[in-house]
Amino acid sequence: MEKPFFIKEKQNFTLYKANCIDFLGQLPENSVDMIFADPPYFLSSGSFTCQSGKMVSVKKAEWDLSNGTTENFNFHRTWIEACKKILKPNGTIWISGTYHSIYQCGFALQFHNFHILNDIAWFKPNASPNLSCRFFTASHETLIWARKDKNAKHTFHYEGMKNGRFPGDEFKKPNLQMRSVWSVNTPKPAEKKFGKHPTQKPLELLKRIILVSTNPGDTVLDPFTGSSTTGLMAYATGRKFIGIDIEEQYLDLSVKRFEALKKNTPNNENKSKQQTSNSINKNITRFEATRLLQETIGKDLRELAEENGIIVFKDGKLNKGWAGLTLEKALGIGNNSRQTSDGDSWELKLVPLVKKDEAWRVKETMAITMINPDDVLEKPFEESHLFQKMKKMIICGRERKDKEESSSRLLYVNSFDLVSSRNHWNQIKKDYELVRNTIKTEGFDSLTGRMGKFIQPRTKGSGHGSKTRAFYARVSFVEIILGIQET
Ligand SMILES: C[S@@+](CC[C@H](N)C(=O)[O-])C[C@H]1O[C@@H](n2cnc3c(N)ncnc32)[C@H](O)[C@@H]1O
Incomplete structure (x- = not known):
């Protein structure tokens, strides 16, 4: 050679x-x-x-x-x-x-x-x-x-x-x-x-x-x-x-x-603290936030967390929300992932990725919102909490390595708009209506994780016996909106 x-x-x-x-x-x-x-x-x-x-x-x-x-x-x-x-x-x-x-x-x-x-x-x-x-x-x-x-x-x-x-x-x-x-x-x-x-x-x-x-x-x-x-x-x-x-x-x-x-490259080898400050306007638009996050692709979020004083792992315990908090800090938007700008709102979602057969894959389903049966029965899809949460999002994928998350590069950033994705809208609506109908005809307890193509109703919290349920996006759908998988 x-x-x-x-x-x-x-x-x-x-x-x-x-x-x-x-x-x-x-x-x-x-x-x-x-x-x-x-x-x-x-x-x-x-x-x-x-x-x-x-x-x-x-x-x-x-x-x-x-x-x-x-x-x-x-x-x-x-x-x-x-x-x-x-x-x-x-x-x-x-x-x-x-x-x-x-x-x-x-x-x-x-x-x-x-x-x-x-x-x-x-x-x-x-x-x-x-x-x-x-x-x-x-x-x-x-x-x-x-x-x-x-x-x-x-x-x-x-x-x-x-x-x-x-x-x-x-x-x-x-x-x-x-x-x-x-x-x-x-x-x-x-x-x-x-x-x-x-x-x-x-x-x-x-x-x-x-x-x-x-x-x-x-x-x-x-x-x-x-x-x-x-x-x-x-x-x-x-x-x-x-x-x-x-x-x-x-x-x-x-x-x-x-x-x-x-x-002159900040945050690569010559770590500079630019970009991680809180100087960015809180009313940041989805487009601007996407652009800023896309510029962070390839960077180690663990390093950004340290620069921002965010604790990741302490006394044998992982701070579960550290990565989301780090991205919010990088955008200067505080720790509430629902942002408003020009009367518009969007969600910031962050999912862990693992490498399988040389390709990055989404590790687990993504929680969207809790299911309140009365609320679901009352509201059609377009008025539902699920629709509000999924309407506009920025979805990011980060590397998840070991238990202590010793490093975690940001790998994917994509902006998702349900309004312009009619096929996705139709399928999520179908999944929602199935849940709604099941609650109506068979009762809340009959909801199971086997339902739904893109969105599934699943137990949240302490596992077996838990009464609380949430809407989760299935792994395959998360991969689609992240841009890993074709529709
Ligand atoms: C059109 S230029 C590429 C310019 C480049 N995109 C840039 O932004 O600077 C083509 C280049 O191919 C090189 N080149 C020509 N024949 C080559 C060959 N057989 N193998 C490798 N390089 C070759 C030339 O030296 C030249 O630098």
Whole structure:
């Protein structure tokens, strides 16, 4: 196996200097969760283009020179085939390019039986003008997103895309689905302060790609890493990274960018107490809270708890509510998980996750609210306490390790809105009506945990003989709203 050009084990950030076609075969098969590839466009020639108002030669580098259509296509076919071997069965690949290369890449993906999920038009609002004035100004690139297998269960954080904040994207409207046209500016000057790469991608673009299609702790690989924009974002969001490039100068640039980011990253290795203070407004909206919590993904809640003076384990006893309290502190909202803002309210829910067969799974059912039989008999679903509690939530998943919870990374954050999930609404309503009918016809004591597809009525408290019951969300449903499982 090739020796890394640069490796930071603790940060899971590794760079290799190699031709990816030779190198990819050295990696274990089925080992990578997501590949972002920005291959050469093969557009370098003797002509000119406009950059920052100046005429510049269209020769980006030797590696970008075209070898003719057939050779270029063979190149794309070969590296894409090598990528398929190392992708996990549920893994996905993103390929970016302009019309010079993207159709060949798309065909090569189809050739190797990838299943294309989307082609994204990355619109560049600040694209350079066209100098010849004889055709349209090129102002977009295409990103193809594909999964390894047609039947694979790929990762897609739907709610995060719908409700997240995308400043500067004029096409993204709050609380509406993310479409396949994204408006993102080309890299800011600050992103080029350690040197220039001729085809550097903006961090904002990679942030969106990584957040939507991977989970914290996943392995992301970039076979044409260049200045490692992918790697910086992978690191910043708690993913592992492997980058490959044939040119040493770009790997040097990658190292400089990585070191600078590492130095400035709060709460990773350089623990800073930013973000954990109570400075955030109590009337925080669900969208803002989701965004803030998503930025906390990958962080150890145990460390945040210590910074906030929250006791986790003392005298052999675990403080059961410590993790929820820690997140509330991080948001500055006090220890009542029902928040109001603009007359709106939402619930903050936190569930423990355990690793099974290499995947994170929800450990247990999630308590929603106590069942008061008189109240249930009186109220239809839409007026019920259950509906109120489930209407809008932010649901978070955290790692649960040992009895003392010595570490507990935040792994998932998703925003859930029952009003826009009609199928879920209908099923939960059915589950509620079943409970209501059973109380009416057979009595409260006849409720059993076997009832309900998404929501079950279950004994709460001291187990056998206990008279109190609560509505619980089943594990499979919690996994759906958390984004671990497809609907
Ligand atoms: C389009 S650029 C990628 C830019 C990168 N996305 C960024 O944000 O900086 C393509 C990169 O692929 C590298 N490259 C070209 N052929 C390669 C090969 N066969 N194996 C590995 N890297 C290669 C080039 O050196 C170049 O840095």
